[in-house]
Amino acid sequence: MLTRLFRGRRPPAPDPAPDYVDVAHAGSVFRVRVVRRAGVKRFTLRVSLATGTATMTMPARSDIAAARRFLDAHGDWLAQRMQSVPGRVPFEPGALIPLRDVPHRIVHWSGLRGQASATVDAAGAPIISVTGEAPHVARRVRDFLQAEARRDLSQAVARYTRALGVPARSITLRDTKSRWGSCSAQGRLNFSWRLILAPPLVLDYLAAHEVAHLRELNHSDRFWALTHELCPATPQAEAWLKRHGSLLHRYG
Template identity: 60%
Template structure:
């Protein structure tokens, strides 16, 4: 009888204790894996252990427990989450704005100032602040993306077939073989040069669906801020996932 039929179903998580702190670890089994591995997401703080086909849960538990110090150190590097609620500070186009709840009536979200401090002013029921701020940010990023796409479409003589905004984790933007562009809404949190660069990058893929020398030459001719934007993303990109 195959081993998989004899084994009990895997739990969805393991708990280990390190120096008085309990860590919850998601369990994933991957038949193609050759060894046990641990991963801590730099954006969400999720801890995942991946098991090969023949590893037992008891072995995984011991392995995770023996790496308690490593898990603790990695989790300490994960930026603290910033919820979309009254009083939170978040960047809008790279400029810190304070979320201010103005009341429950109008349902309008807008930017403004509260003395010297830029604010995102939200008028809605308190329970809906998170949703309203997220919708506002998506609206703003769509406006900026469409403006940048229009600019580069004139220069390239090509337009995408579709533009989609998502909350992607592994990519800030992408271009499909069919010419559809996808972007992370979190680009609205970065300085404008970053969004502009990402749009230029993906628009260049409409002509060069690769990262060849010809692609980089085309991109360099479209966007003079390639190096600055890449450097900003390398330093600060991960931190954008802490918001919301």
Template identity: 55%
Template sequence: MLFRRQDRKPPTPRAAEWIELMLDDETLRVAVRRHPQARRLTLRVRAAARDVTLTAPPHVPLAFAHDFVQRHREWVRLRLVRLPQQVPFEPGSVIPLHGTPHRIVHCPGARGTAWTAVNAEGEPVLCVAGEAPHMPRRVQDHLKREARRALAAAVRHYAAALKVDVGRITLRDTASRWGSCSAQGDLSFSWRLVMAPPVVLDYLAAHEVAHRLEMNHGPRFWRLVEQVCPARREAEAWLRRHGSDLHRYGAE
């Protein structure tokens, strides 16, 4: 008798899983993320997204995960309380631009969109024209324009230094990666880098351009980065200490 092999059906995607956690009379939804390589339950409070996730092995019952989250209620609450205060793009808010604090000033009768200036007290300010409801978008658009200008200049500099070609430059608002380089040479950066000190944006540009020669993080790659950007470790130290704070600006 001949047996015909049956092709295996792809596994059915698991439906999204959530665990509700009561914190200070409010219900917090904790996203459950199943990972095939996870060996234990791991809770994480993400500063950029200001949310809570639980990474769990595929075989762990949801009821067990629920009990785990409930037992760590106080841990979650303390981590959320310690998150930096959110700063909306509105009049009076102070936001960093190239590492320098700028106070947002509404100039409803002025022409244009947004520009930097210095007020009578010598304080750097970001002036925003137009109606108040459009201010958050105009501030963000200005930051993105500045980010594109600064990143394009830095990329050109390091591409020339390393004698490589690069493709398109794309700006995103990523929570976990400051930059990336595709196999085709297209570069992607977080527009929030424009708020960091110039040395940080400069380093990220050097980092991604160096991937045009080494698509890895081996010794040769780091030698290339440090060859053209000696301030690498200073920039990395700043990102470790303050990088997550950049995501608190622009909250509605």
């Protein structure tokens, strides 16, 4: 992330900023999303490793010419950051997909009927076996992964709610980019289905984290003490998410 302080006299109200700005650098062109925000004093440039989206946040009263100068000055950083975005891995035959952190190859059997399943091939290598017509492979793989995530999360949540003696109102799976889980004041738990791609200890930790919110709807010391009590592997799971979590969004 890059920042630059905006200084000087308060300028007149600027013209509306465009939604995107194209930045040319070393023969490549990068599209940057523009966000103008009140109260911001710095130009900020970020590249999401989850989506590959470049976003510049700019002071509300700064002009777009200054924003372009900022982007042009940091074209090299932007290019390097965009090159570090992991490539997408679609749910298609032959693709390697982590299931509970174990690589599984997608195998399509067009002449068969049945549900997708995790099994092994003739050589004993892990595969996700998918049947049905080719256009439905991606949807079938996603449905299978979401079903596996729901099963694992439901079991983990049930275990932790029994330990605390507090019920969860519901469990919902989503595909969020900014958070892996959440807990509402009504006791509704939300999780990213992509946790099924991570090591089991990570999914287990997120279940413990959100269940702990059923008692402590905050991030106080008491909350973290409770989370560590429920899941002693909390530090390892958080370290894994910090290092590898964004890579889970490259699949599908």
